[in-house]
Amino acid sequence: MHTLQTNSALLASLPTDRRLTGKTALVTGSTSGIGEAIALVLAASGAAVVVSGRDTARAQQVVDTIVQAGGQAFAVAADLVGSPDSIRTFAQKATAALGGQVDIVVNNAGVYPVTATEDLPDADLEAMLNINIRAPHVLVGALAPGMVERGTGHIVNIGSWMGRIGTSSGAMYTASKAAIEQLTRNWAAEYGPRGVRVNTVAPGATLTPGNAAYSSALDAMTAGTVAGRPVRPVDIAYAVRFLVSDEAAFVHGSIIDVDGGMDSTRLKF
Numbered sequence: 295m296h297t298l299q300t301n302s303a304l305l306a307s308l309p310t311d312r313r314l315t316g317k318t319a320l321v322t323g324s325t326s327g328i329g330e331a332i333a334l335v336l337a338a339s340g341a342a343v344v345v346s347g348r349d350t351a352r353a354q355q356v357v358d359t360i361v362q363a364g365g366q367a368f369a370v371a372a373d374l375v376g377s378p379d380s381i382r383t384f385a386q387k388a389t390a391a392l393g394g395q396v397d398i399v400v401n402n403a404g405v406y407p408v409t410a411t412e413d414l415p416d417a418d419l420e421a422m423l424n425i426n427i428r429a430p431h432v433l434v435g436a437l438a439p440g441m442v443e444r445g446t447g448h449i450v451n452i453g454s455w456m457g458r459i460g461t462s463s464g465a466m467y468t469a470s471k472a473a474i475e476q477l478t479r480n481w482a483a484e485y486g487p488r489g490v491r492v493n494t495v496a497p498g499a500t501l502t503p504g505n506a507a508y509s510s511a512l513d514a515m516t517a518g519t520v521a522g523r524p525v526r527p528v529d530i531a532y533a534v535r536f537l538v539s540d541e542a543a544f545v546h547g548s549i550i551d552v553d554g555g556m557d558s559t560r561l562k563f
Contacts, residue, residue, distance in 0.1 A: 301501075301526040305331060308338040310364065313539050315340030318392035320385075320437070322372065322429070323403025325352035327502035328452065331527035332400055332534050337365035339535055341398065344388040346372040368392070374403055374429035375421055381429055385436040395444065396437050398538050401430035401474070402452045408464035419466060426470035430477065438485050445489040448538040451478050452530070453496040453549060455557045471496075475549055482547030491546055495533045498553025500525040518561055521554025 319336050323329040325347035337343045337360040345356045345367055353369035360367035368391040372384045389396050404426045407418040434449060441447025456464065457471030474494060481492040499515045501524040512524040533552045536542055551557055 298523075298526075301331065301528050304526070304528045305334050308334060308363070310338050311340065313339045314398075314535070317341045317397045317538070318343075318395060319398035319400065319538070320344045320346065320388045320392070320396050320433075321400040321402055322346050322374065322433070324400075325349055325356060327504055328497065328500060328527040328530050329400075329402040330356050331531040332402060333367065334360060334363075335528065335531035335535050336398070336400075336538070337367055338363065339539075340365075342366040342368075342392055344368050344370050344391055344396075346370050346384070346388065347403075348373050372403075374425045378428070378432045381432040382436045385433055389437070389440075395440060397441070397446070398448045398450070399433060399437055400450045400452070400534055401433065403429065404452065404470075406464075406467050408467055410463055411465050414466060422466050422470050426467075427473050427477075430474065434477075434481060438481070438490055441490045442485060442488045447485075447490040449481060449485075449490060449492040450534050450537050451475075451492075451494045453478075453494040455496055455498045455551065455553045457496065458557060478549065479547045486546045491537070491542070493537045493542075493545055493547065494549045495530055495537065496549050496551050496553065496557070497530050498525045498551070498556040500527060500530065502527055516554060516556065519554040519556045520559055520561065523554065525552060525554060 319341045321333045324333040324345045333343045333345050345353045347353050350371045357367040357369045370388045405421050451474045453474045454471040456468045478494040499512045516524050529552050533550050
């Protein structure tokens with residue numbers, strides 16, 4: 295197995311290009327992990343990016359990293375557990391920070407408590423419903439009409455390989471990701487004919503700061519995959535960048551698996 299560069303090394307040395315110059319992007323949950331990688335990669339390709347999350351200081355750190363590399367970014371606080379009206383207010387603030395329009399929305403924020411059904415706390419259930427499903431729906435409802443008016447725009451949802459298989463725990467989390475995939479198909483049909491492309495990137499088992507304590511479990515989960523190792527957040531970010539670029543002009547309603555072959559292949563029977 296050949297050696298791959300680490301996620302941190304790749305993000306620290308991103309080449310810059312102009313493929314997204316003039317575009318604006320909102321990436322939810324972008325203070326660390328997959329969301330941070332998406333924000334950094336989109337900014338490296340010229341997009342102005344709103345970095346959002348509950349922790350304003352962490353959001354500003356990501357913004358500072360982008361600005362120091364010559365990019366353009368803004369921190370906008372967001373608590374997606376809040377009411378639909380508070381999420382619409384967040385959308386308005388993000389739009390204002392980006393100069394009046396949002397061209398790209400990446401619905402990345404999510405929570406992932408994985409327990410037996412009877413052990414899932416009510417608060418965690420509410421958080422998953424609110425953050426993983428309701429917030430993307432409200433944000434698209436708030437921002438897609440502006441894209442339609444301009445005749446162009448991009449929505450990318452972050453799904454999961456777990457949204458299409460049955461597992462012995464985490465029923466609500468996997469259901470929330472299945473819902474995101476179906477929202478993608480519906481939104482592609484609803485908004486695609488009017489210029490807005492909607493797609494999903496579905497990560498496999500991905501090593502992030504949020505699950506670093508379980509790195510040995512992730513190694514075991516991915517040892518039997520084609521890639522043989524966990525996904526890096528930057529790999530997800532590259533797929534998102536492709537989907538919002540002109541290169542993906544005919545990609546509508548698709549689920550792009552970036553999972554090392556976890557969902558589509560089996561090496562042992």
